[in-house]
Amino acid sequence: MLPSGVAVVRVSGTETRNVLHAMTGEVPPSRYAKLTTFRGRDGSILDRGLCLFFPAPASFTGEDCAELHLHGGRAVVSAILECLSGFSGLRTAEAGEFTRRAFLNGKIDLTGAEALSDLIAAETEAQRRFALANSGEAHRRLYESWRQRLIRSRAMIEAELDFADEADVPGSISGTIWGDLQNLVKEIEGHIAGYQSAEIIREGFRVVILGAPNAGKSSLLNALARRDVAIVTDEPGTTRDILEVNLDLGGVKVVLADTAGIREAGGQVEAIGIDRSLQRAREADLVLLLEDISAPMPFNGVPDRPTIRIGNKADLLEGKADVAGYDCVLSAKTGEGLNLLVDLLRKAAEAHVPQAGDILPFRARHLALLNEAVEALTLAIERHDEDLELRAENLRLAATALGRIHGKIDVEDLLDAIFSTFCIGK
DSSP states (O other), X not given: OOSEEEEEEEEESTTHHHHHHHHHXXXXXXXXXXXXXXXXXXXXXXXXXXXXXXXXXXXXXXXXXXXXXXXXXXXXXXHHXXXXXXXXXXXXOOTTHHHHHHHHTTSSOHHHHHHHHHHHHOOSHHHHHHHHHHTSSHHHHHHHHHHHHHHHHHHHHHHHHHOTTSTTSOSOOIIIIIXXXXXXXXXXXXXXXXXXXXXXXXXXXXXXXXXXXTSSHHHHHHHHHTSXXXXXXXXXXOOOXXXXXXXXXXTEEEEEEEOOOOSSOSSHHHHHHHHHHHHHHHHXXXXXXXXXXXXXXOOSOOOSSOEEEEEEOGGGOOSOOOOTTOSEEXXXXXXXXXXXXXXXXXXXXXXXXXXXXXXXXXXXXXXXXXXXXXXXXXXXXXXXXXXXXXXXXXXXXXXXXXXXXXXXXXXXXXXXXXXXXXXXXX
């Protein structure tokens, strides 16, 4: 955002050297930050700053690249961009174009590009670590190793079909090839199972506050958010729509939702709010079941989800109260016991954080293609009554699905959708 202390303008492509010659009088030594004067086409001084040159192919995009480190004033940057626009062969980069060129030139694979997008968008420490771990080649190596196993299996099957009379072609491959493919299905399904953890890291650990009217759900939301997010009154049924707030607990993004009080609805609008509350709770990673401990109002229909049962309004207790069955007793009004709940929330969220070195599918696109590969593989393995040619074709479909994940095969139709999520200049 301008103005800023420093602004960086990037140039990539075959005209990079010509631009540097025209604006600075020389091409600086490779990867050496040189203080220089940037001049316009008429020789006027536009700014003084650092210039770096990265020759192809050892650059981020795989092409000749340059970075102009300028003073971050709007007028300075505008003057530099206006000068650059006057060069033949130069144009403004589209969103994500530098990363797209890096992919097309073989500098990164598709999963690496997606991880880079996640790294730019990371809001919490867990998201940063996860995106950084995904930006390497671990995913490409895993998916490519699976694809190669399928290619070898298919080759053996087709060899048996085409050269059954040759002495060096095994007569029956069912005991080896199909057994290995069954193991491969289990490996891929185990990998797919990790998607939930990846989704929680990227999208947030979903927590829903559920309870009867006036249990203090909105007060608890405000207390955890440390600001007034929800309206709090003594009137039952105040909350109709679902209110959300994002928390950062132990570096993990937690999406906390306040819902309508669960009771026999007093009207059509409230009934809709209650239905939405129960549906959101059914989709949650964790439910905070809140009760007014001074006057409990239990209700039926609590979704079968991981649940923390909370007794609220501890400040209203007179003498000893029955706290059995509660995981946490607190007062959203005074803050008593709130630290214990935060600690329980943090531990629950951290339990879903992948361990270092875990390779997980981290995009819905990956999940769809992995499921497609499993479906094709399963058909090939289980349909014993089909011709081998058809079963081999299912292996080809499975290999193609795996190749599309990291960009090995037929991904042109995906590129616009993926790289459009990047910011300009990246």
